[in-house]
Amino acid sequence: MKIFLDTANLQSIRMYNDMGLLDGITTNPSLLAKEGGDPQKAMEEITRIIKGDVSLEVVATDYEGMMDEGHRLKKYGQNVVIKVPITADGLKACKSLTQEGIPVNVTLVFSPNQAVLAAKAGAKYVSPFIGRLDDIGQDGMGLIEEIKQIFANYNFKTQILVASVRHPMHVVQAAKIGADVVTLPPDVLGKMLKHPLTDIGLKNFLADWEKLKQSNHS
Template sequence: MKIFLDTANLSAIKMYNDMGLVDGITTNPSLMAKEGGDPKKVMEEIVRIVKGDVSLEVLSVDTDGMLEEGRRLRKYGNNVVVKCPLTPEGLKACKILTSENIPVNVTLCFSVNQAILAAKAGAKYVSPFIGRLDDNGQDGMNLIREMREVFDNYNFGTQILVASVRHPMHVVESAKIGADVVTLPPDVLGKMLKHPLTDVGLKNFLADWEKLKKENPNTKI
């Protein structure tokens, strides 16, 4: 399963990319606004840092506008994936952009029916928002299970990109189900790295080593 970072924060992207943990990036207008600065420069830098797919989102709601923006976004780099909303206009744009060899991530998916249509339109990725479903009293992970079953039934090439991830267990469940990608905020990835027993174990190892050094001053690794 690939891990994408859902952020436009360059510091977080650089840090986790240097660890070898980042397979790609997803962004959206809200994330760009949160970071401030010149969005063009931010997008250029993200595409430069990350070698995997970088999803950049259109702002238009009509097909012609999405096509214009999508073609322009693609010029940032060959690893750019254009994000289009799961609307009739967005699916039309997806079909056309895909025919031009511009990959598309169809976003704001909330049902299996929508996911099927995104796959039929040729999307490289479809992004179901599980956290928002949970917030509305639905089971977001069940959507991923149903999508996996349907996509496997018909060998759809579209990848399931789990979005709106709120905590590490969303990642675990997505991996168990067989999602292709999860995209998560930096703080969730940070939580995945940590466990209290790791900290305790390291502390004990270092304490034991210091004790050994006192008994044997010339000891080295």
């Protein structure tokens, strides 16, 4: 399973990329705005740091606007994937961009029907938002299971990119289902790294080592 980081924070991107953990990045206008500064410079730097796919999202809602923006965003790097919403114009743009050889990530997916339509339109990635479904009492992971089964039935090449991940158990569940990608906020990836027994074990190892050194010097 590929791990993408869902952020525009350059410090977090560099840190986790240096650990060898990142297969790609997903961003959106909200994440870029949260970091402040020049969003164009941020996008240039992200596509330079990351070797894998970087999703950059359009803000236009009409077909012509999405196409213009998609072509402009693609200039930030060969690894750019254009992110469009699951709307009629978004699917039309997805089809057109895909035919031009520009990969597309269809986002804001909340149903198996929407995922099927995105795959039919040629999307490289489909992004179901599981956390937002959980928030309203629906089964986010159940959606991933349904999409996985449908895509397998028809051999769709579109990759399932699990988005709106709220905690490490979402990652475990997505991996067990066989999702292609999870995209994580930096704090969730940080939590995956930690376990209290690891901290206790390391503390004990170091304490034992200090005892050994002292006994050898006595």
